[in-house]
Amino acid sequence: xKLLRPLLVFLGxxxxxxAAVVATGAPHYILPAPVRVAGALAEHWREILGHGAVTAxxxxxxLLLGVLLGCTTALIIAGVRPARRWLLPVLVISQAIPVxxxxxxxxxxxxxxxxxxxxxxxxxxxxxxTAAFYDGLxxxxxxxxxxxxxxxxxxxxxxxxxxxxxxxxxxxxxxRVATAVAPIGAIVGEWVGSSAGLGYMMxxxxxxxxxxxxxxxxxxxxxxxxxxxxxxxxxxxxxxxWQAEDGRALD
Amino acid sequence: xxxxxxxxVELHAAGLRYGAATIFEAxxxxxxxxxxxxxxxxxxxxxxxxxxxxAGLAHGxxxxxxxxxxxxxxxxxxxLAQQDLLLPWSNVLNNVLLGPRLRNEPVTGALEQRARDxxxxxxxxxxxxxxxxxxxxGMRQRVxxxxxxxxxxxxxxxDEPFSALDAITRYRLQDLAAELLRGRTVLLVTxxxxxxxxxxxxxxxxxxxxxxxxxxLAAPGEPPRAxxxxxxxxxxxxxxxxxxVAQTNHGQGRGSTDT
Numbered sequence: 001x002k003l004l005r006p007l008l009v010f011l012g013x014x015x016x017x018x019a020a021v022v023a024t025g026a027p028h029y030i031l032p033a034p035v036r037v038a039g040a041l042a043e044h045w046r047e048i049l050g051h052g053a054v055t056a057x058x059x060x061x062x063l064l065l066g067v068l069l070g071c072t073t074a075l076i077i078a079g080v081r082p083a084r085r086w087l088l089p090v091l092v093i094s095q096a097i098p099v100x101x102x103x104x105x106x107x108x109x110x111x112x113x114x115x116x117x118x119x120x121x122x123x124x125x126x127x128x129x130t131a132a133f134y135d136g137l138x139x140x141x142x143x144x145x146x147x148x149x150x151x152x153x154x155x156x157x158x159x160x161x162x163x164x165x166x167x168x169x170x171x172x173x174x175x176r177v178a179t180a181v182a183p184i185g186a187i188v189g190e191w192v193g194s195s196a197g198l199g200y201m202m203x204x205x206x207x208x209x210x211x212x213x214x215x216x217x218x219x220x221x222x223x224x225x226x227x228x229x230x231x232x233x234x235x236x237x238x239x240x241x242w243q244a245e246d247g248r249a250l251d
Numbered sequence: 252x253x254x255x256x257x258x259x260v261e262l263h264a265a266g267l268r269y270g271a272a273t274i275f276e277a278x279x280x281x282x283x284x285x286x287x288x289x290x291x292x293x294x295x296x297x298x299x300x301x302x303x304x305x306a307g308l309a310h311g312x313x314x315x316x317x318x319x320x321x322x323x324x325x326x327x328x329x330x331l332a333q334q335d336l337l338l339p340w341s342n343v344l345n346n347v348l349l350g351p352r353l354r355n356e357p358v359t360g361a362l363e364q365r366a367r368d369x370x371x372x373x374x375x376x377x378x379x380x381x382x383x384x385x386x387x388x389g390m391r392q393r394v395x396x397x398x399x400x401x402x403x404x405x406x407x408x409x410d411e412p413f414s415a416l417d418a419i420t421r422y423r424l425q426d427l428a429a430e431l432l433r434g435r436t437v438l439l440v441t442x443x444x445x446x447x448x449x450x451x452x453x454x455x456x457x458x459x460x461x462x463x464x465x466x467x468l469a470a471p472g473e474p475p476r477a478x479x480x481x482x483x484x485x486x487x488x489x490x491x492x493x494x495x496v497a498q499t500n501h502g503q504g505r506g507s508t509d510t
Contacts, residue, residue: 143336146308150330151402153353161352165340242339242382 032212040216047201048220054196056224058114058186062121066178069122070129071171077130078137079159091130099124100188107193117194121185125178132174136167169243172236179232183225198224257405257436258318258327259284260305265314267300274300275462276313280455282406284319287429287437287474288467289451291444291494293501297462298440302408305438306330329404333411335395337383343370344379347398369397373427389420396424400431407432409439413446422478425449429475444490448483450474454490458497465493 014034020026021033028036041048073091077084103120110116140163148158190199198221205214237243260282267274274297282288292298303309305316306328316324337346347366351358370379373393383391392412399407412428413421429450441447447454451474453467468490470476476483 141336143332143334144338146303146306147330147332147336147349148353149308150306150328151350151353152326153350154355157353157355161349162338165338168340240340242384 029209029211032215036212037215037219040210040212041219044213044216048198048217051196051198051201051217052220052224054114055183055186055190055198055221056228058117058189058197059121059182059224059228061114061118062185063125063178063182065118066122066125066182067129067175070126070174070178071133073126073130074133074137075159078134078163091127095127099185103188103192106189112193112195116192117186117189117197120189121182124185125182128177128181129171129174132177133167133171136170137163139170140166168240172240172243175232175236176229179229180225183221183228187221255285257285257434258320258324260316260318260324260406260436260438262301262305262314262316265301265304265312267297267304267309267312273461275457278314278462278464280305280464282436282438283453284436285434286452287432287439287450289439289441289447289454290457291441291447291454291490292457292462293494293498294442296457296459296497296501298457299410301457301462302410302438302440306408324406327404328406328408329399329402331395331399331407331409331412333414335383335388335391337391337394337398339383342380342382343375343386343394346383346394347401349398350402366397366401369400370394372400372431373397389416389424392416392424393427396428396431404435406436407438409437411441412439414442421446426475444487444494445478445483448486448490449476449478456490456493456497458501460501465497468493 017034021031024031032040073087077087077091099120102123103116106116106119106123110119144162144166145158148162153161186197187199190197191203194200198217201217202214202221205211205217260280262278262280265278265280266276268276278301280301290298290301300309300312304312304314305324307315307325308330318324318327338349341349344363344366345352347370348358348363351362356362367376367379370376373396375390375393375397378386378390383394386394392415395412409428413424416424425446439447439450444454448470451470453469455467456465457463458465468486470486471482472480
């Protein structure tokens with residue numbers, strides 16, 4: 001049932017797609033039928049795989065960098081009071097500028113290669129990760145902190161043994177959001193200027209009226225994003241087993 | 252704890268206010284060395300605040316707890332709250348070892364063995380590797396008791412540690428706590444007169460706004476006392492009578508706004 005359910009959802013979506021093609025009678029260069037897209041996938045799978053690998057690398061590197069930067073920032077603003085006053089406004093202002101508007105600038109500065117896309121993905125996930133982790137660090141159960149104080153715990157050890165583990169569930173929801181939005185950063189980066197990646201492939205296919213190939217690339221992108229999310233979700237559940245069992249104590 | 256090593260705890264002219272409300276002021280309290288003092292009183296009378304003040308956890312409070320020589324009690328107090336406060340991501344052994352870990356003390360084989368011995372003493376041998384989420388409420392509070400004993404502090408402050416447990420579990424844990432805490436200076440906050448009489452050498456009632464303590468009620472013999480001890484039953488009636496008076500006074504002191 002665990003595997004069956006997503007499979008059924010997938011089949012249902014394909015059926016709905018086919019139904020939409022039949023019902024609207026849209027020409028294949030507007031909305032190709034699933035069979036045509038499958039054909040394009042079979043024909044161009046090598047290309048798609050190659051471009052997919054580029055996009056995957058951009059997303060993964062962006063995730064890694066964004067999570068590292070976000071966690072570091074959250075630790076600094078949670079731990080150092082003066083830093084909070086200076087960094088929080090900067091953080092908010094940085095979010096007020098739409099990341100999409102920065103894409104041309106990033107491409108201008110970092111070039112058409114991997115770097116500008118990684119920077120886009122990093123930027124787009126930086127805020128959700130920072131905000132979620134900082135929130136978690138701020139909301140440590142006061143009883144635990146009292147306990148640590150009566151035990152004469154050091155500030156650093158209390159952070160390491162209590163505040164950080166206690167913030168991990170909050171961080172993990174931030175990571176889930178980050179995983180879901182990271183592909184947006186990479187694709188927007190590719191659209192603005194690139195020579196590889198699924199976003200680039202989609203633009204090229206569109207320009208050449210290879211609409212079924214465009215949809216095949218889109219399909220591959222969706223698969224990549226869903227796969228990535230599932231992997232991160234599973235890893236987080238494994239890493240925080242106590243979170244699941246907390247709700248079902250024996251009495 | 253060897254006899255004579257636990258200090259008397261003195262609190263002089265303690266005061267605490269939250270905004271405009273005075274919880275207590277010019278309050279004196281003395282906890283006899285090596286004895287268990289139970290603190291009873293109506294809800295909201297300041298029992299927990301008083302305990303937190305002694306623990307050094309009340310912000311903006313006046314007065315601090317001292318021993319007979321006038322020294323502070325920092326590093327000599329262990330604290331057991333109503334919630335077990337176990338860390339859900341740590342197993343039983345690591346929860347008991349939390350104090351040394353937070354103080355950056357090296358966890359040697361001897362220290363770990365002591366933790367294992369304490370876990371066995373509270374009846375949880377074999378459960379060392381389990382996380383708290385898999386334990387019942389009574390077991391969790393026993394782990395918390397082991398963690399408190401691991402600190403090996405001469406003064407132990409307990410805030411209704413057994414109140415969330417069912418009657419049988421509570422009864423067993425009271426016995427266990429009385430045995431394991433013998434010789435320490437203990438303050439036990441409770442709302443249960445019978446618990447106070449089972450575990451306390453002396454019982455104090457706190458009530459009123461600002462809160463006042465009444466004269467200590469001494470219970471004879473050594474805790475834990477039997478529930479059917481006629482003296483316990485007689486004193487329970489006496490305590491209940493005092494509590495009813497305290498509750499009435501408490502309500503009047505706070506005025507008609509308190510419902």
